[in-house]
Amino acid sequence: MRIVITGASSGLGEALALYYASNENQLVLIARREERLADVAARCRKKGAEVETILADVNDFGRMQEIGRGVSEKGVDRIILNAGVSVGHSGGVTPFEDFERLFKTNFLSVHALLEPIIPKLMEKKSGEIVFISSLASLLTMPTSIAYSSSKRALNAYAEGLHYQLKAYGISVMTIMPGFIDSEMTQKNRFKMPFFMTTEVGIRRITDAIKRKKIRYAFPFRFALMIRIVSTLPQSLRDKIVHFTNFKKGD
Numbered sequence: 001m002r003i004v005i006t007g008a009s010s011g012l013g014e015a016l017a018l019y020y021a022s023n024e025n026q027l028v029l030i031a032r033r034e035e036r037l038a039d040v041a042a043r044c045r046k047k048g049a050e051v052e053t054i055l056a057d058v059n060d061f062g063r064m065q066e067i068g069r070g071v072s073e074k075g076v077d078r079i080i081l082n083a084g085v086s087v088g089h090s091g092g093v094t095p096f097e098d099f100e101r102l103f104k105t106n107f108l109s110v111h112a113l114l115e116p117i118i119p120k121l122m123e124k125k126s127g128e129i130v131f132i133s134s135l136a137s138l139l140t141m142p143t144s145i146a147y148s149s150s151k152r153a154l155n156a157y158a159e160g161l162h163y164q165l166k167a168y169g170i171s172v173m174t175i176m177p178g179f180i181d182s183e184m185t186q187k188n189r190f191k192m193p194f195f196m197t198t199e200v201g202i203r204r205i206t207d208a209i210k211r212k213k214i215r216y217a218f219p220f221r222f223a224l225m226i227r228i229v230s231t232l233p234q235s236l237r238d239k240i241v242h243f244t245n246f247k248k249g250d
């Protein structure tokens with residue numbers, strides 16, 4: 001299987017690359033940090049995988065389209081859109097620059113890369129597109145407006161793509177994890193409920209991909225709590241969000 005993974009130099013992307021590294025798979029790993037990516041690639045090769053690394057900033061949309069054309073020429077069986085950034089704010093108005101950066105990285109870059117790939121998948125009538133969204137897409141805390149908005153936009157995009165591509169035999173999956181140990185969460189200076197090790201997080205994600213889950217939010221109890229809160233009258237939701245008041249660092 002030929003698997004493309006964005007953001008493969010650390011965290012979930014690195015762990016996914018290592019999970020899929022075997023002599024049955026060819027991996028295409030994309031990220032900016034050269035040494036980190038080369039190290040991940042070397043460990044994947046040791047496990048028998050054929051690996052191509054591509055150094056790129058996903059915010060360079062022209063380059064993303066070029067990469068999309070390149071990888072689709074050789075064929076893609078599964079693409080995992082994982083590259084992402086977060087930014088938390090302890091107070092005040094979210095700076096526009098943060099909104100711009102998060103929407104570019106977490107959302108717009110995704111279609112820049114997929115635009116040339118999707119027609120090829122439609123032609124061959126198979127393939128898997130996996131989006132790494134977040135539980136934060138389901139409930140927006142006042143301290144993560146930009147991050148939640150970018151991930152919710154991603155969910156909307158993924159939903160439409162699922163309806164569009166289902167008839168072509170293409171699986172579009174949206175994975176919404178809670179807090180998992182990674183460079184991203186190591187920066188957080190607030191208590192992270194239902195925190196998971198990378199190993200547990202990756203097991204859940206890869207299992208959901210294996211089962212071709214269209215939407216998968218986890219861990220179950222945290223996802224359920226968020227879903228229940230979403231159904232409550234607004235006045236109650238206001239109280240719960242105020243009470244929870246996660247303190248996020250900048």
Ligand SMILES: NC(=O)c1ccc[n+]([C@@H]2O[C@H](COP(=O)([O-])OP(=O)(O)OC[C@H]3O[C@@H](n4cnc5c(N)ncnc54)[C@H](OP(=O)(O)O)[C@@H]3O)[C@@H](O)[C@H]2O)c1
Nearest residue numbers: 007009010011012032033057058083084179180182183184
């Ligand atoms: N960890 C969690 O608790 C959690 C929960 C929900 C969702 N997520 C999502 O999971 C995904 C992976 O995050 P993580 O937790 O594994 O964080 P991470 O360790 O910080 O990894 C982020 C990855 O994205 C890449 N990336 C970031 N900006 C990029 C850019 N402009 N161009 C190319 N690559 C870029 C980074 O590579 P370079 O810096 O080398 O470019 C890195 O490989 C993100 O989409 C995140 O929103 C994480």
